[in-house]
Amino acid sequence: SQIAWFSDQTGEYQLYAMPYDKPSEARKITSFTDGYPENLSWAPDSRSLYFTTEKRELWCANPETGTSRKVLQTPFSTIRNYDISPDGKWITYATQAENRISVVYLYSVDDNISYPVTSPWYDAQSGVFSEDGKYLFFTSARDFRANYSWVEWNATYNVSSYIFVLPLAKDTPDPTALKAVEYKPLEKVETPVAPATGHQGRKNDKAEPASEKQITVTVDLDGIVERASALPLEPGMYQLLAAVDGDLYFMTRREVKKISLSDLKESPVITGMPLAYAPKGKKMLLRDGDDLFIIGAPTWKKDKKVSLGDVRIFADYPAEWNQIFQETWRVYRDHFYLPTMHGRDWEGIREKYEALLPYVKHRHDLTYVIGEMISELNVGHCYVTSPSDTPAPERVKVGLLGARFSKDPSGAFRVIKVYEGENWDKSLRSPFHDGGVDISRGDYILAVDGVDCTPMKVIYEALVGKVDKTVALMVNSTPSGTGARTVYVKPIADESPLVYYEWVQENIRKVSQAGNGQIGYIHIPDMGIAGLDMFTKLFYTQLDKKALIIDDRMNGGGNVSPIILERLAREAYRMSMYRNGANLPVPNESHSGPKVCLIDKYSMSDGDLFPYGFRKMGLGKLIGTRTWGGIVGISGSKPYLDGQDVRTPFFTSYSTDGRWIIEGYGVDPDIEVDINPFEDYLGNDAQLNKAIEVLLEELKFYEPLPGTPPDRKM
Structure with a gap:
């Protein structure tokens, strides 16, 4: 009967509630001065509301009294999902423990205490109560199966999860336990019972549905961690949805499925992505492709398509653009990696650029103003997007012949x-x-x-x-x-991959020829999947080279530099030999010879961090010019009203001795060599030539790994 929502109409996001048919009675409940409340949920009795914040907090609000209070604050990570018991006395949530493993907790509303209910040895997520309050369901990543690599002697783990059921009370039966089987004597024959007629059984017609009964959730904390059992499902990536009418609903690979707690049989429900659920989980808003459906138990059929054809949005652009501007300012205030905002007067900066809003006449004007505002912070990875609403004809593709x-x-x-x-x-x-x-x-x-x-x-x-x-x-x-x-x-349609490929192959040939076949060459275009793939392709096939040139120039960044550095830093700690075979270092995929790294002003982001690590780990000299100098990173975004977004630099790196590094300056080379554009056009790469020269000199003093020792007599 009530509606609750968050609004920033006061200048900060606050919680509001009202009777669904009385907008005039809307009431502001919270009085936050910063932050972004989210994950709003009604308690089962509809008398209170719960929500989380990015400050790792869980809050409770009372719409009737207009009060709110912080329920708890986790020490290490934000609360992504939580669920409230049917009687409103317990809240389950998951958060990281000190060992960075996620643990599921039960919070007692009466005692104001959180209790761990899963083992810190296994990552656990997504606690969901059963409809009757007798069970708690959660997922836990416990399927440890090594996947051996064909590229190197190594293994990785894509740990899949199981779904667990936890009886909350000691005397609650475990659904996975073996059921007793009753055997009847062969000579005994049961007499069929005639079906009831008339009004017999009418006394049960008005029996109170289980979902409407007063429920009291009993939790026996003693031995609760060991009480959980895995449901008989194959390990996978699961998201728990709801436990309704004796079935647990979950999602895997964009398909909703369920498992019956009575016979433990799994069955498909529907394909699509659930977006929202009605109270008690018996209806959901489902997205399937570009279509929206409202589906419900027990059939869960897509027979109620949500039509948006008649939806019209009337925009007050000055008001909308003001909201987007204020949203950007708040996002940076609350999420910028340093709350001191690099020593800038962030409030004063808002006032400075807010004065330009009356002159904004187009969305691109707004993007320009926002860009100028956030650039006052002098930090890389400050991005704001603008809609591509300029009319343009469809581009005709031209065939290319390579x-x-x-x-x-x-x-x-x-x-x-x-x-x-x-x-x-x-x-x-x-x-x-x-x-x-x-x-x-x-x-x-x-x-x-x-x-x-x-x-x-x-x-x-x-x-x-x-x-x-x-x-x-x-x-x-x-x-x-x-x-x-x-x-x-x-x-x-595109020749650029061919041009890049030939450039790399030409460098490999040039280095091999100038280095008398002793030097290998590896270019890393970025620190994403493409860069990791290129490194893998070129590194293992050149382990026979005595020296390596690692080219980090024009590296677009990413996040895989630690993986590449780990491989480059491997050192042989013993040798392996066998009769009639070649001697090999252990680890086999290690390179013990000299290395250098090429850098330039386009080595950016994780392409900055790579040469920093290369030097810090003592892998070799850096040759070229100073790198880009931007390592304060971004991840995700806050969407605007018009579908665009702003990226906020919210994390960075510093040295192990407690100093800020790289940002705003970059990484200096050990040997500075600039590029002459004309000579580079002619194919004379001065930086690459210098790398070859340095390695040829270092190879004069290089001592290769030893061969088989002299004959042994025992």
Whole structure:
């Protein structure tokens, strides 16, 4: 009968409540001066509300009295999910313990004490009470199965979870326990009982439904951790939804399923993503693709599609833009990694830029004002997005051939370069290297799909709209139609992967040749999946090299630098040998020779942290120019009213001796070498040449790992 919500109409987010049919009776309950309350939930009796904050707090509010109080504050991590017992006396939540393992707790409302109910040896999440208050369900990651790597002698763990059921009282039966089986004597025959007729049994017609009975939840804390049992489900990634009518509903791989507590049988319910639940979990708002449905027990059918076709939003743009501006200011105030805001007067900065709001006439104006405001903090990773609402025609794709051409006086196009690519990899497909394509450097293209090339300024005039379509090229070794042949090719949309691949391969060849085959080369384009994949591809295949050049230039950042540094830092602590075989270091995938790291002003974010770690771990010299200098990181965002967002720098790194590092300055090289753009264009990479020179000098003093010791007599 009541509605509760959060609103920032006072300038800070507050909790409000009102009878659903009496907007005039809306009441502000909280009086926060900062912060972002979220995860709002009614207690089962609808007399109180609970919510969490980013300060790791759980709050309780009373709409009737208009009061609120902080229930608890966890020491290490925010509360993502919680559930309230049917009698409102217990709250379950999960948070990290001191060992950084998440533990499920039961909080006693009466005693104001939290009790751990899962083991700190196993990560646990998602506590949900059963409808009758007798059980607590949670997930726990306990499926430890090593996945061995084919690339190196190593293993990883993608630990999957089980769903557990915990009887809260000692005398509550365990649903997973073996059931007793009754055997009847063979000679005894049961007499069938006639079905009841008339009004027999009417006394039960008005029996109070279990869901409406007064429930008292009994919790026996003694031995409660050991009382939990795993439900008979395969380990997986589960999200618990609700326990309703003797069934536990959960989600896995975008599919809602349930398991019956009576027979422990699993069954599918519906596909889609649940977004919201009605009280007691018997209805849910489900998203399936672009469609929304309201579905409910017991059928859970998608027969009530939510129509948004008639929804209209009337925007007061000045008010909306003011709210977005204030939201940005608050987000930075509450989430910026240092509450001192780099010593800036953040309130004064708001007033300075707030004065420009009356002159904002377009959303891009607002983005500019916000960008100027947050740039006052002098920190990297300050991003604000703006909607792409400028009308533009759909771009027509032009087919590319993975080659470069020059215009011959005859009018034909001469092939002056073909990018090599790796055609087994679709992302590196070079059209002229496809099977059956006979086109080489020096050949001439005379016509495209029968269209003469003579009047064309560039060959791409004939390739508009030809991406991934078969194209007929008239080709000859001379700029003449005599003896020409027809070759069929399939153009691509983007040549940049081919250009990058060839640049890396050319550097590998250049380094190998200049280093007499002793030096390997590895470029890491970023510190994400692409960069880790490239490192893996190039590192293990060059472990035979005596020295390595690790190229961190133009690294776009990410978060995998610790993984790469760990591999580069491995040291052999013993040797392995066997008869008729090669001697190997242990770890096998370790490189004991000298290394250097190339850096430049485009080595950014985690690409900054990588050379810092390279030096700190004593892996070798840094060569090039100072890095970008931005390591205060972001993760996630706060969405705006119009669907855009702002990214807040909220975490960073500092040294093990307690000093700030890198931000606003970067990482200096040990040997400074700048790039001459013209020489670089000609293929003369001064930084790479210096790396080769340094390693050749260091290899003069390099002592390789020993071979097999002299013969042994025992």
